[in-house]
Amino acid sequence: MTTVRRHWAKRLLRGVGWTVLGLVAVLVSAVLAIWLWVRTTPPRLEGQLALPGLSAPVEVLRDGEGVPHIFAASLEDAWTALGYLHAQDRLFQMEMGRRIARGRLAELIGSGGVGFDRQMRTFGLPALAEASLSALDPETRRALDAYAAGVNGWLTNRTGWLPPEYYLLWFDPEPWTPVDSLLWGRTMALLLSGGARQEAAEARLAARLDDATRRLITLDDRDPPSIGPAGSANLLPSPAPNGTLAPTTVATLMERTLTALPSWVGTVMASNAWALAGGRTATGAPILVNDPHLGLSAPGVWYLARIVTPTRELVGATAPGVPLHVLGHNGRIAWGLTTTGADTQDLVIERETRPGFYATEAGEAPMQTRTERIAVRFGEPVEHVVRATRHGPVVSDLPGQADAPDGHVVALQATALAPIDRTPDAMRRILMADRWEEVAAALPLYHAPVQNLFVADRTTIALTMPGRIPIRGAGNGTQPQEGWTGAATWRGFVDADALPRQVNPGSGSVWNGNNRLVGPDYPHLITARWSDPYRGRRIREMLADTSPYTLDRAEREVTDVRSPLADAVLDSLLASPPGTHALTNEARAILARWDRRMTRDQAAPLIFAAWLRSLNQRVFQDLLGEAATEFGGGGRMAVLVQLLQPGSSCAACREAIGPALDTALTDLEKRAGKSISAWRWGAHHVAAMEHPALGRLPVLNRLARIVVETPGWDDTVNRGQTPFRGPSSAMPFAHVHGAGFRAIYDLADLSRSRLMVATGQSGHPWSPHWSDVSQRWADGQHRTLTGSRESLLATGARRLNLTPRP
16 A cells, blocks of 8 residues: 555656646746747837828937937827827837726736726716717817827838737737727826715714814814915815715715725826926026826836927827827927816715616606626626716626615716816817917816916916816715705806916916915815825925026926925924834934935935834824724825824824834834844835736746835925835835926926936837836936937937828
8 A cells, every 4th residue: 555655646746747847838938938029029210111191201210218209290290100109119008098998908807807897887988088089179189080090000010019918918909099099088087086085985984983083183284375375274084974864874885985986096196396487597487397296107107209390399298098298398388287186076875766766856867777798808798787877877886786775876976977078179279379378278178187287488387277176066075965955966167267377476486286276265165185285385495495496406306305294293203202112212313313305325214204104003093993094195194293293182192102113113123124224215115117917927027127216205395105004015115106207397498398207118128218217217317308300310319211101
């Protein structure tokens, strides 16, 4: 019997060994094949190609960083060329963008994508984009058509292989359409708008709070707004909904809603911008600074491009999938954006009267329904029934839970889901504007997302807030409303002329860092959840220096890493009784002599961030218990600072300061070692920008990620946001969100404007332009984007001639 067992054991081990060897061979072969595919896909940068859709030849000169300078006889031809170039460099990024918006991930990844596809199909973005397309100006439609022709020209006339992701997932790209381009704007409108997630979370929080605690965590924001007179505003959190439903029923509905909504909807994001009038600059002409903040990834959101025609020059950041420059200058004006965080999403609780019907103030009404068929790779198609009321799609429906609690469901009312959106018309007209007045005339067409728009021409600086702001009835928009009373139904939108605006103010500057835009006297609700005031406060402090403003100073200030949060709270922390950890005295001494700059080579930023992280968890857990996770969004850090001040009514919060440092130091010992002298902020504050597909594969994931140490933190102008609140995050100080694009525009000579993006131009990890600028971005450097044909060629630019295809 022993001999038999040995015999079968040997055969089993031999079989396992061959299986392992076989798997290794398959993996090596796959990696080798992928490597070969990748090596064959870099775009053609030189020579001559015939491209359908062109009316005249186009010359594309790529400079040393792969940035295209497009010389064309018309803008339509230039947009065709841009579509071709975007497809060359970023086709898979474009592919994923449209598949996400259309809810078609399961076709590629199987059943794991069905849940996300259900969420996106509920919004019905393709049908909304189709409706908007038919309402756009003929000129805007021509731009979209020209761009699509360029993308499809690359698909049908490419000389190499597709990007490697298509072979990994084994599918072919479909032709590009103008609707695919419009879907980018619809997706961004959902991302950059506020309301729904905050309302749901705060309704759950309100069900667990007493009035005393709610008052304790209400922020008294006394920082001046960007526009209008100063005045304090009490922010966060909303009280329990004032309706007929019990708070516990509302909380259950909101929990269901939070599960059903995509996690990124209503994320809001961030940005900085400011402009100085000519009277305050060294050249006598305005300077405009802008750095929009989004999640960091590889490739990045933005793609630099320059277009030159006989009548127009467009320079700045484009988004792969879209023909129009989103940010930049046109040789006459410059423009930039910051996120307002406007509340343009409301959750409406609907009462079902019987199957297929819901209650209104005038009686019952039928629900609209449609059935979406979701194709699933390696599986059977899944049918998803979408229901909608007059307010919008029902977002509380979950698979397998057809019966809503107490016969109620939740609908999403959102400007991003309006049938007609003419924002592309507004953006195209801004590109064509020669002065501020022409920009202002285009803004009534700007619908979503609501943004703070900064504009400068040779004589004017302006800050305005275009977009649809709902006019609400009795419902104030800060909490879920009952739909059957009529109070939740929007009455229209605030007239464009009544939206906040500031033109050539006496101070000679306009500014915003996602702080409050207006004071409490503004008659319409923009939001009750403004972001923390710290970046706006620091911008305002820097602009208080009235010495002549220069490009060099602008470059220093847009990369400024002074922590206004440290200025606000560190003295209070150090004045508290020390803890008991062995490193406490050394850590406190380091912080006492710290210059309060979040630089990479210091230990103090790491200690400070860890201390605040520990306090954030400890204080809100003690105050709110399990409800602590519901209290978030804009204002949370400012509330924490308020609670830690010597005059705070929360004695327990102050008592937590010493123990929180003990906890932080214990955690840092595990992460960084026992010696504080070896601790460095940069070693932990790392931007690790991942490829969405290749980043998930062994071996290739290391080659397909961009890793750089960065300065800054959540509160600094040079923003380096971290996953701060996660209690057990493996990388709690990683840089996950920040300025993927920075720009400094010189209206005295726009060719001197300075720009930078976080990742290279290419979406191909083996391209020399995959990450060639990332270290310079992290170091706060910039480049210009200018030059004649002759000067570009003289400095080594590579020339590709695109000719009309007969």
